Amino acid sequence: MSLNLEQDYIFTNTTADSELVRLQLIEEIFDPATFAQLKKMGLSQGNTCLEVGAGAGSVMRWICDRVGETGQVVAVDLDPRFISGTELPNLEIRQGDICAMDLEPNRYDLIHLRYVLVHVQDYNKAIANLVQALKPGGKILIEEPDFLDQAPAAVEDASKFAVMDRMFKGVLKLHQVLQVNSAIARQMPSLLQQHGLQNVSAAAAQKLAPGGSKMARMMKMSLSHIAEKLIKAGTVSAQDVEIFLQEQDNPRTWVLYYSTIAAWGTKGALKPNAR
Numbered sequence: 001m002s003l004n005l006e007q008d009y010i011f012t013n014t015t016a017d018s019e020l021v022r023l024q025l026i027e028e029i030f031d032p033a034t035f036a037q038l039k040k041m042g043l044s045q046g047n048t049c050l051e052v053g054a055g056a057g058s059v060m061r062w063i064c065d066r067v068g069e070t071g072q073v074v075a076v077d078l079d080p081r082f083i084s085g086t087e088l089p090n091l092e093i094r095q096g097d098i099c100a101m102d103l104e105p106n107r108y109d110l111i112h113l114r115y116v117l118v119h120v121q122d123y124n125k126a127i128a129n130l131v132q133a134l135k136p137g138g139k140i141l142i143e144e145p146d147f148l149d150q151a152p153a154a155v156e157d158a159s160k161f162a163v164m165d166r167m168f169k170g171v172l173k174l175h176q177v178l179q180v181n182s183a184i185a186r187q188m189p190s191l192l193q194q195h196g197l198q199n200v201s202a203a204a205a206q207k208l209a210p211g212g213s214k215m216a217r218m219m220k221m222s223l224s225h226i227a228e229k230l231i232k233a234g235t236v237s238a239q240d241v242e243i244f245l246q247e248q249d250n251p252r253t254w255v256l257y258y259s260t261i262a263a264w265g266t267k268g269a270l271k272p273n274a275r
């Protein structure tokens, strides 16, 4: 099997139009929960914030609005092509890899990432870079997908249940081949503790949705983008992929999709000799 392991971000080769639609669907589905959590964490006027992997930019724009003209937002992305609404006076866009880019030490009141570290092989390096950039007392919120519990729930044509199940197992197999940590989301609270964060908490939310829903449409796009890689990874056939994608349009087929795990914590005060 020859899969390119050097290509870190799995959606790199998707066509621009369809990737933008996929990113916007992610925003429509998941922004309400993200915004509610950011509000609970006390994001307020005048804060300096970092949005990592800004995607199509809705969270970045929302944070710009919340922090107001006295606040500042830096949005970074490996591929900033899809970020829109960038003409905001309190916004700076930077292109770069979160593992390698220079971030100002002790600058940010709040750092947010959603569905980014799952794509980053050296996520410990990325977390260390982010933590050093947090102000003492600053907060970080990391939301990642947990793929370990995905399963068909009720498939209209029961004979297709096994195919759907194979597809989700195929995703885990592909992660193994690409050296993606499928369990990163559930490990995130512990990772934050290992990186020295305090008051670490977490919450998980799983989507149960029918074919034709926004979730099913987004998953259909995601899985069709990676279909070739899934087939090469060896667990599913082209026919399996076709059946799975068709079922994403079937309103009488329900799927338990990935969970989103949000983990957050606070950076402690600097030790006197570190000032």
Ligand SMILES: C[S@@+](CC[C@H](N)C(=O)[O-])C[C@H]1O[C@@H](n2cnc3c(N)ncnc32)[C@H](O)[C@@H]1O
Binding pocket: 009, 023, 026, 027, 052, 053, 054, 055, 056, 076, 077, 078, 079, 080, 096, 097, 098, 099, 113, 114, 115, 116, 119, 120
């Ligand atoms: C699945 S999208 C999520 C977009 C957005 N965070 C959201 O949830 O709506 C992942 C984003 O992370 C970016 N990304 C992937 N690897 C990255 C890295 N190493 N450093 C910075 N950004 C990265 C991608 O370009 C993409 O915009």
